[in-house]
Each structure stands twice: as structure tokens, then as C-alpha cells.
Amino acid sequence: MTTISIIGSGNMATAIGNRAVQHGHTVELLSRNTATAKALADQLGNGTTVGTFGARPAGDIVIVAVLYAGAVDAVTQFGDALDGKTLVDITNPFNADASGVVTTPGNSISQQIAAAAPGSAHVIKAFNSIFGGVIAENKPVDLLFAGDNAEAKARFAEFVESLNMRALDAGGIGMAHALEWAGILLVGLAQNGAGFDVALGAKTTAI
């Protein structure tokens, strides 16, 4: 059991926070909107706390659960308070009609976050190829992730597995852009028959 910090207080913060507390972790919420964060902390219960936006997070793993357009700014606001932290970028930088992403190869939001974060922080892309509703359902499911630092990835994978998810390593942070496209693919599948109760996964016997 560990303490997880979540920057944000929206739908994905709610889904991930819920799943974390259900598996015995303690959650700290860090949001510009303190009222929303306090309401979510009450909802999550189990010792969930509300920290100060921009102050050093309590958890070693910090989920950056804000919309893509604000992710780099949020990380910049925390600055050196994120020294040594593992930052989890969950963003989907979709264009207006979700037909593609606004990022380019080598310049995923994860890589933009890494450039804005302290050099001692490690960035992992994850939680963007799964719908919030599926996270909240608490069923076993695949969770695809990517990042450069082996130690940070191992700790993150351990956390993910503790949530009854199978952590599937896609490779280095360069793979974050492939995951951003995977977010587009997931929405395409959802809108064309698969429904929104799905996550991308990898296996041979998927029926």
C-alpha cells in the first residue's frame, strides 16, 4: 500500500482515485479547485487528503490528471516540488473531432511534460487507452504504459498490478506518441460498435 498523489479533481482523477482506495492505497488530491478536491476527497474517503496545488506531493507516484492543454502548465507550476517524482501523463491530446492527435512524433505530451519537469523526475504515459468508466468498474483489465526509467516503471507497474490491472510495458517514452494514437483508436472502436466499456489490451484469446 502506498500514497498516490493526483493532480486534478475531474473524471479521471475520480476514477483512478476510486480504484486506488478500493485496493488499499491512500490518495492525496492536488487541485487548483480546492472545493472540488475536498468534495472528491469526501467521496473517496479512506483517508484521502487534499494537498496544496504547487506544493510537494506526498506520493512518489503523481498522476497528472488534467486535460492535455493544461498538463505542461500544471507541471511547471509545481516546478522543483516534483524532484524525483514519477509523473504519470494520462492525457489524450485529441484534435477537435477526435480524428487524430495534435502532437507529433517525438513531441508527445509526455515528452513535453518531461521537458518542463525537474530533470530528476521520471515521466510515464499510462491510463489513456482505457475509459474512466472501465477503471471505475474495478474489473481486471490491461493497462498499457511507456517510459524511460526502469526503476520508476517497475514501481508504477507494481502499483498498477495492485489495482487488479495487468501492466503492459510498451517501451520508452518515445512510445508515448503511439499511445496517444491508441487513445484515438480506442475512441474509434468505441464509436463503431465496441462501446465505451472497453480498454485496449494485448492477448491471443480476446473473445
Place this chain on the structure above:
Amino acid sequence: MTTISIIGSGNMATAIGNRAVQHGHTVELLSRNTATAKALADQLGNGTTVGTFGARPAGDIVIVAVLYAGAVDAVTQFGDALDGKTLVDITNPFNADASGVVTTPGNSISQQIAAAAPGSAHVIKAFNSIFGGVIAENKPVDLLFAGDNAEAKARFAEFVESLNMRALDAGGIGMAHALEWAGILLVGLAQNGAGFDVALGAKTTAI
């Protein structure tokens, strides 16, 4: 049961051809390399024929199973012989180290093939988020696809389901680029622990 034409005689032609004949379909092989095509036809058996490269394929569904760099040229060589056919683009246009794709949004190999094919042909992207070995294993598995023409997609999905695969529609042909990135993601997962006995899929209970 139907007749499927496959342009090519390599690993993917072998895998898809094998799976097709195992489920009662008849396969026609169309390859520049007639000797290889004849050897593969002998291997596949079950009435597999070898057609003439560039001549009108026997099947309504034509799998373009050549490497990406040669796909547009192959389709161009067939020209009007592909009138009204459903062309299935299975290519993965990877860069040299499989860290990304050489195509750009809106200009996937599928879209390049569509531009080179007769206007009456329909292009579907499929079979590129699954390893050939998994196709050959004949286990139930997800098969992601994309394309613009509803009727062609319905017939293709019926063929896919007859192979004991679940056909998952990702949307229009613009989604082919997302599928090309999905090929990169699949290789990343394979190389980082998942192994090569996998295919991308979409479900909530993936463990």
C-alpha cells in the same frame, strides 16, 4: 465460404491463407514470384490456385500482402483489374528502428492505395495489429479494421468472423493511420515483455 485473393506470397500471405483454408475458404495467390506462389499453393492445399499477377483477381476480397514500400506499386500494376474489389491493406509502414511510422495523418498506406486504385474499389486497413504467428495459431482473437464503405466493411467483417476472429470496426479510412501506429505499439509491447504471441484487442476483462 468464399474465394479470397491474396497479392503476395510471403509470411503474412502464408498466415492469412492458412487461416482462410482452415475455415473452408478457397484461396487464390497472385505474386510476381510465381515459383514461390506455387510452392505456397501446394502448402495451403484445399484447392488453392495461383493467378496471374496483374490480372483480375478471382475473389471479391483482395488482401494486399506485400511490404508497405511495394503496396501502391502492386495496386497500380493491377489497375482496372481491381474494379469493385475490396482491397485489404495489411501493411505496417515502420521506420528503420520501428520507433514510428513513415506515413503522416491523412496519408496512410491505405489512403495511398485508395488513391492509386480504381474509384470503384474499396480499401480496408486490417491485419496489421496482429502477428502472423497469432493468425496462424487459429485461436480466437480480435482483428481491428477501418474503412469507408459500409457494404465492403460488412462483407469483410463476415469473412473475419468466419476465421474465428472478432472483427472490431475502428471507423473510417482516416483511422488507418491510428492503426499504423497501433502496429508500432504492438511491436513495443512484444519487445517489452508481452512477447510476440499477442494481438491488440479491446475488452474489459483482459486477464
